[in-house]
Amino acid sequence: MEVDLLSGPERVPVSPVAPALEARRVSKVFVGRAGEATLALRDVGLEVQRGTFVSLIGPSGCGKSTLLRILGGLEQPSTGEVRSTTRQERGGLPAVAFVFQDYGLFPWLSVVDNVAFGLRMAGMGKRERHDRARAWLARMGLAGFERSYPEQLSGGMRQRLSLARAFVTDPEVLLMDEPMAALDAQTRLLLQEDLVRLWEETKKTVVLVTHSLDEALLLGDRVVVMTARPGRVKLDLPVGLPRPRNASSATGVAFSRMKADLWAALRDEVEKSLEHS
Amino acid sequence: MTGVAAEAGDAVDAVDAAVAVLRAAERRRHRLDLSLAVATPVSLLALWQAAADLHWVDPRIFTPPVEIARAAGQLISSGTLPSDLAATLARLVVGFVIGAAGGTAVGLLLGIARPLRAALSPLFTALYAIPQIALLPLLLVIFGVGETAKVLTVVAVTFFVLEINALSAVRHFDPRLVEAGRAYGASGAKMFRYVLLPGSLPAIFTGLRVSIALGLVVITATEFVASNNGLGFLVWNSWQLFEPDQMYVGMATIALLGVALTAVIAALERVAVPWVHRRSR
Numbered sequence: 001m002e003v004d005l006l007s008g009p010e011r012v013p014v015s016p017v018a019p020a021l022e023a024r025r026v027s028k029v030f031v032g033r034a035g036e037a038t039l040a041l042r043d044v045g046l047e048v049q050r051g052t053f054v055s056l057i058g059p060s061g062c063g064k065s066t067l068l069r070i071l072g073g074l075e076q077p078s079t080g081e082v083r084s085t086t087r088q089e090r091g092g093l094p095a096v097a098f099v100f101q102d103y104g105l106f107p108w109l110s111v112v113d114n115v116a117f118g119l120r121m122a123g124m125g126k127r128e129r130h131d132r133a134r135a136w137l138a139r140m141g142l143a144g145f146e147r148s149y150p151e152q153l154s155g156g157m158r159q160r161l162s163l164a165r166a167f168v169t170d171p172e173v174l175l176m177d178e179p180m181a182a183l184d185a186q187t188r189l190l191l192q193e194d195l196v197r198l199w200e201e202t203k204k205t206v207v208l209v210t211h212s213l214d215e216a217l218l219l220g221d222r223v224v225v226m227t228a229r230p231g232r233v234k235l236d237l238p239v240g241l242p243r244p245r246n247a248s249s250a251t252g253v254a255f256s257r258m259k260a261d262l263w264a265a266l267r268d269e270v271e272k273s274l275e276h277s
Numbered sequence: 278m279t280g281v282a283a284e285a286g287d288a289v290d291a292v293d294a295a296v297a298v299l300r301a302a303e304r305r306r307h308r309l310d311l312s313l314a315v316a317t318p319v320s321l322l323a324l325w326q327a328a329a330d331l332h333w334v335d336p337r338i339f340t341p342p343v344e345i346a347r348a349a350g351q352l353i354s355s356g357t358l359p360s361d362l363a364a365t366l367a368r369l370v371v372g373f374v375i376g377a378a379g380g381t382a383v384g385l386l387l388g389i390a391r392p393l394r395a396a397l398s399p400l401f402t403a404l405y406a407i408p409q410i411a412l413l414p415l416l417l418v419i420f421g422v423g424e425t426a427k428v429l430t431v432v433a434v435t436f437f438v439l440e441i442n443a444l445s446a447v448r449h450f451d452p453r454l455v456e457a458g459r460a461y462g463a464s465g466a467k468m469f470r471y472v473l474l475p476g477s478l479p480a481i482f483t484g485l486r487v488s489i490a491l492g493l494v495v496i497t498a499t500e501f502v503a504s505n506n507g508l509g510f511l512v513w514n515s516w517q518l519f520e521p522d523q524m525y526v527g528m529a530t531i532a533l534l535g536v537a538l539t540a541v542i543a544a545l546e547r548v549a550v551p552w553v554h555r556r557s558r
């Protein structure tokens with residue numbers, strides 16, 4: 001009774017907001033040509049709240065990329081389910097956009113047509129989609145390269161291009177699969193800063209798969225550590241670093257302590273994955 | 278001007294001078310490449326002419342270039358060479374277009390439809406192993422000594438080359454690009470039209486380049502034995518009448534036709550597949 005008295009109107013708990021993405025007891029089995037089965041994921045549960053940035057980290061081959069693709073609907077879970085509260089279609093545009101490690105750019109399309117690809121598939125007219133694509137190219141520092149082809153660009157420029165392709169569709173959810181793994185260390189630092197800035201401006205729901213502890217902490221609101229194959233969630237660490245963040249956020253005691261915690265959780269798993277392979 | 282600025286100015290001048298020297302050297306090398314490329318065949322022709330004139334070789338067999346040119350002039354003015362060229366070109370182009378269109382369509386279809394591929398791909402691979410010219414007698418039995426049989430030999434060789442190249446392009450398509458296409462809303466007909474087809478064009482053009490050359494071989498061989506006009510007939514008939522000067526004219530025309538058709542394909546390729554040629558320029 002006391003509890004009821006204490007709870008004024010402002011204290012009534014709001015109905016819990018459903019997460020933008022939720023994986024429930026997701027498992028994934030791959031069957032090879034010789035019929036051999038590989039369990040990539042086992043009973044993975046993951047909630048991604050709207051407007052948060054979740055970094056996903058784990059040893060090589062732990063199924064984190066598979067989980068990302070399942071979350072984005074590019075792959076079906078063998079068991080379990082993925083729930084999404086994103087509006088599925090907005091004028092034919094997918095609610096989820098991907099950024100791939102190897103960029104996944106179409107070599108036969110010019111830079112501007114690569115960016116506009118999703119808009120074109122959604123049936124948007126040429127002028128409008130090119131205008132939007134140009135605006136994002138300018139924002140990503142690629143103005144003047146509209147008529148080039150991806151192969152003429154450097155790695156860092158290609159990844160900016162693939163970010164522009166994702167952002168131009170104004171997705172609710174952005175799924176990034178090791179987007180900076182193929183870049184050199186300095187380019188990587190610059191792009192991480194770009195991403196921090198973009199995220200803080202747009203507040204998309206993001207899941208980022210990465211190998212880098214620094215990147216996971218610098219960018220994420222949470223860092224989820226996965227076990228060696230079959231992948232499960234081992235640790236879900238909130239990152240309390242203040243925003244806005246920049247490269248200097250990756251210094252200081254709090255950062256170092258979190259990095260040590262992450263490595264402590266990850267180290268055993270990396271060793272296990274080495275023993276397996 | 279301060280000392281530092283003056284030094285900087287000097288450095289810029291020195292760099293400009295070095296760039297000019299390097300550019301001039303590159304231009305010289307380029308000119309040398311060009312002159313060597315022209316000089317080699319011209320010298321060989323001159324050597325041939327001299328060898329024939331001085332009877333180092335038998336001029337009745339190795340007709341000297343000047344005689345060949347004279348024979349070419351006669352064949353052109355009599356209208357023989359243009360009509361033979363037109364006959365061969367027509368057979369080759371008709372057969373090539375039909376075979377290329379059919380082979381590309383079938384290859385792409387087999388690439389995306391697994392049951393069709395399982396049913397037909399091994400059969401086509403086995404048929405490709407038969408030299409297409411070996412089909413000629415059968416085609417002559419079926420269609421008689423008309424144009425159909427001759428064109429069909431070209432269709433056969435072009436079809437199989439394009440079928441195999443287009444099928445392989447789809448089968449070995451970069452799965453990451455298919456996934457990227459899917460992630461951005463391409464599926465079904467859109468996936469085919471905007472991802473698979475443009476991504477397969479380089480392999481299709483490779484097939485076109487290979488099959489235009491093979492088609493020329495096949496139509497020449499066909500005209501040797503089953504035709505009374507065309508460049509192949511000109512060469513074969515000249516041999517039978519022992520007129521080597523005309524034979525050389527026919528051979529040279531076939532060679533030039535091959536070069537010209539390959540250049541046409543290459544020009545089409547530059548238009549249709551511009552990204553391949555702009556790579557790391």
